[in-house]
Amino acid sequence: MDPVERLYLDALLEAAEPSPSTDAALASDATLASGAHPPLPGGVLAGGALPGGHSLRLQLLAGARARRRPAERTASWAEPYAGRVAAMDALLGAAVDDDWNRVIVEGWTLQELVAHLAAKDGLLAASVGAPVLGPPLAAVDALGRTADVQAYERSRSPEQTRRDWRAQADALCRHLSTLPRDTPATVDGLDAPVGDHVLARMLETWVHTDDAARVATLRLPRPIGPHIHPAADLCARLLPWTMLMSGIDGSGRILGLHLTGDGGGDWTMPLGIADPAATRPPDAHITADVVDFCFLLGRPGELDRFSAELEGDLDLAREVIRTAPALSGP
Known part of the structure; x- marks a missing residue:
């Protein structure tokens, strides 16, 4: 392994020092693709090669210096979210200076994307009585709150934005440790148990x-199956x-869903909301x-890349797939 690549991978290992609540998740995220450890699925770096682009060595050295706190202690049912935050x-x-100005999605730079995550975490925090950080809570819809937090964070450094987002996520995790999973919560007009809202936050952060x-x-390696x-x-x-x-x-229609890979399983799904x-x-x-x-439902634009085996009523199966991204978005 190239010494610079090894330096980068070691940085991920050292940054992922586990907490008792997320040992397995962070161990999965931190495993090195070396002879002494099981290989990561697909390798940590695409194609097993170093990433291209400007500031490569600076990125790797910055990664080696970077240290982040382990995932915050939280309720067991919220650990998937805490693991993705970590x-x-x-x-x-x-990330170095150039990276924070790169456009990632929705026309947002990396700094604006992190502010978006903080905004939506804050909306869930407000719904369940956890501390809401950042600017005063005016807009209570996702796009409005995102705009407010992004405007606030543009006057701050990227590292301050990173700390603000992490502080909001940690405050939410700490509060969730005191709540039952079925606690009612309303975010952006959607009523659901807080456990489902937290899984939605996990999926978006992922x-x-x-x-x-x-x-x-x-x-990057996948999260652990659990x-x-x-x-x-x-x-x-x-x-x-x-x-x-x-x-x-x-x-009146029923779908059989078989998902392969670690964390998969089988579902028999009635397709009517009151069925x-x-x-x-x-x-x-x-x-x-x-x-x-998961990414089909969680990220716009995945439909053209999604591959599946279909059986039975093929028109119904195709309609399920075609409509699956309906809730994806910023």
Whole structure:
């Protein structure tokens, strides 16, 4: 392994010193692709090569110097979110000045993307009585709050924005440790148990960490299976809603969903939002990779890249896939 590449990977290891609540997750994120350890899925760096682009050596050296706190202690059901916060923080620790000005998604720079994550974490915090950091809470919709936090953070340094986002995430995690998973919460007009809102925050943080890594031409390891599975379960339960939002009522139809890979599983999903549990075989079957499925629902633009095996009512299966991204967005 090239010494500079090894330096970068060592930085990720050292930045991911685990806390008792997230040992397994951070161990997965930090495993080195070397003879002494199991290889990461697909390698840490795309194609097993160093990322290209400007400031490469500065990025790697900055990553070696960067140290981020371990994931905040929280409720066991919120650990998937805490793990993705820790992983994003590790990635941000390797960013240099040029990186913060790169456009990542939605026309947002990396600094604006981090402010967006802080804004949405703050909306969930407000709903459950956790501290809300940053500017005073005026707008309570996602886009409005994002605009307010981004405007506030533009007058601050990228490192201050990173600290503000992490402080908001940590405050939320600490508060969640005192709450039952089924505590009601309302975010952006959506009523759901706080556990589901936290899984939505996990999915968005995971997706945007991957967005930032792609721009840097880095390929990061997947979360551990026990953290992926609840996110996949949320995505599966959202399918009746994504269909309905797209103008298709799936009432009376049943889908068999088989997701492969660590964290996958099998779901038999009634496709009407008021349908009872399924008592007969599915009308259609979809088999896909579990991470691809989560990203299909979690990130716009994944539809053209999504690959699946379909059986049974192929038109129904295609409609489920076509409508799955209906809730994805900024």
